[in-house]
Amino acid sequence: MALLDEREESSMEYSLYPFFEGEEYFAFAEPPTYFGLESGAAFGPITVNYQTYGKLSAEGDNAIYIAHALTGYSLVGEPPGPHKERGWWEPLLGPGKALDTNRYFIVCCNVLGGCYGSTGPSSRDPKRGKPYAMKFPVVTIKDMVRVQKRLLDYLGIRKVLAVIGGSMGGMQALEWAVTYPRTVESIIAIGCSGRFSPNGIAFNQAARMAIMNEPAWQNGDYYGKEFPGRGLSLARIIATITYRSNESFEKRFGRSLQNAENTNPFSFHEQFAVESYLHHQGEKITHRFDPNTYLYLTKAMDLHDLGRGHSSYHAGLKRIRGTVFLLGISSDILFYPGEVRGLAVDLRRCGVDSRYEELKSPHGHDSFLIEFEQMERYLKSCLEEVENNRQH
């Protein structure tokens, strides 16, 4: 396994972030082969960091693929080894849970372009012997999905019961259904749309500018040098505002001051509780995320369009064969519930079996990572329906 060792070394050497114990790797597009991208560029090798939960059935018919969101990773449930990090959907995954590890074989990988062990801008460019940085090619949601398909092929999975994801993960689920209609029996896509809105592009543009405006960013060549943390921090703050809602901020913070007794409100220090919260969110991300990955993944979101590569948007939608479960979030300001509902309507017009439901929460876009009880009921009912359909 010389190749795997080499890959691990190259990842470990340059990655800024700790990996989870017990994680697994798969690699492809080894020389002399390459992985061709939607842009026309081709590169390799590609390393894929992934996690699995449960066991693949003898019939190979119980696989679920989970796609993570922008700053997520392959750790969906409990970590395989002792580790302080928790999976981002841990309350939903385990024996008897919606993502029932007694019934399903669950797979999630870190996306192409990511910074949690899969090949991304912080990985070593074999041609240059140093991190790709901004020489990394622009990748798309479809490219991510095509990498995930390679992983499922490698794992011996021919048919997927469901692809499930929220936000950028929902984009991947939808792209799965369009790109591999015969592989996907259903998708469950939460807080996302069929093509990213100009409003979403605008917020991503602002976040990228925050990173690129920082001198320490150095056109992306900051590895081993000063970390452009202030820019990443601001990018995260901008994004976090769009992940929550005014109602959520009103409920949690209102206009209260942080350390009210000792605070002079007439100053430029971040003294409102909401400012302190956002400052903390901005600070936290700098310990766990690569700014260049932030640039590449937001660009992939901007380019999300189920019609690209097909004769029209509707031609893209018409390719879907499985059932599409769409969940809008009542207070979402990044993917307005009306937009998600609109996709359900478009899909039905295109002859696709689609359902729309709405998660009621004041907490905005991030509700799919917060409202676990509603998510548990929702995922359970969707998966039950998929299994019932299968039996008939």
Next chain:
Amino acid sequence: MALLDEREESSMEYSLYPFFEGEEYFAFAEPPTYFGLESGAAFGPITVNYQTYGKLSAEGDNAIYIAHALTGYSLVGEPPGPHKERGWWEPLLGPGKALDTNRYFIVCCNVLGGCYGSTGPSSRDPKRGKPYAMKFPVVTIKDMVRVQKRLLDYLGIRKVLAVIGGSMGGMQALEWAVTYPRTVESIIAIGCSGRFSPNGIAFNQAARMAIMNEPAWQNGDYYGKEFPGRGLSLARIIATITYRSNESFEKRFGRSLQNAENTNPFSFHEQFAVESYLHHQGEKITHRFDPNTYLYLTKAMDLHDLGRGHSSYHAGLKRIRGTVFLLGISSDILFYPGEVRGLAVDLRRCGVDSRYEELKSPHGHDSFLIEFEQMERYLKSCLEEVENNRQH
């Protein structure tokens, strides 16, 4: 008029921006006096740049004060001299218009802390002989209003038929009604609330970070040196997203590319039309606004709370005697229409004569600077009602 000359010189010397021809100045808090601020700080002298339109009646009963928004200025209508700049409400102001210069005496001044001729961070600190920069005291909406009251006293205006403004201008109008209830017969406040929301504070925080993150900002001491334009530009882009709406962006740009034929979508250049638009908005502001003023005025917005200085929020509202006309904007994501409507309800509960109407537009918060036909009808009907009430 030695003092006035000195003030003019000090303003002209340090201000980054051209003034309008024919503009007027008023000054107060000359040594040895000072102007006391809400924070407890005191400073002076204070120069106020203002414009007037129409004539004050012999009875002195036809004055309207117009309060400008964050990056606005005293030029509401046609410039008094030849000038390429247009007034920000020019279509609404003139003979026979809603802001009828045949009937009303209309006054607007650049706010305290501004950068269009009134004393602000770019003005010379007489104690240090150089611009205040971040030594400028934190000012509030109430401080702005108290300066405006001095101006009206100076102009011989004892009673104001209406104070009118949108956004930060609406905050000033509301504060006028609370601080000087006996002076104000009515206010017309558009797209604003009685205390700024945590969501609004969050967006302002991000905008300030964009400026303060830029090395050229130099803790505010950039006058005569490199201009921190990239930070200001990003601040403006963040704000502009909140001034528009997804619906507006969808209608105007959708996902279309700028120069579609020559654009490679798989790159980090700003290639979506919405990105190009925002980039342009960000670039434009750097030619006409002072970054430190941006910091001070957003902080003043954050501190906006009609209850501060009174025993409670409702105690503040209860002080109001005149009629309060509130106009929400259907697609506003900075001041949700529900928030504006909520203020109208609160005011009625506090015994204040208040009305709520909604401007229907897809263009978001900025609609009050775009939907001139609706604004014309609305302002006309409000002012007619105020005049009718007066006659009875």
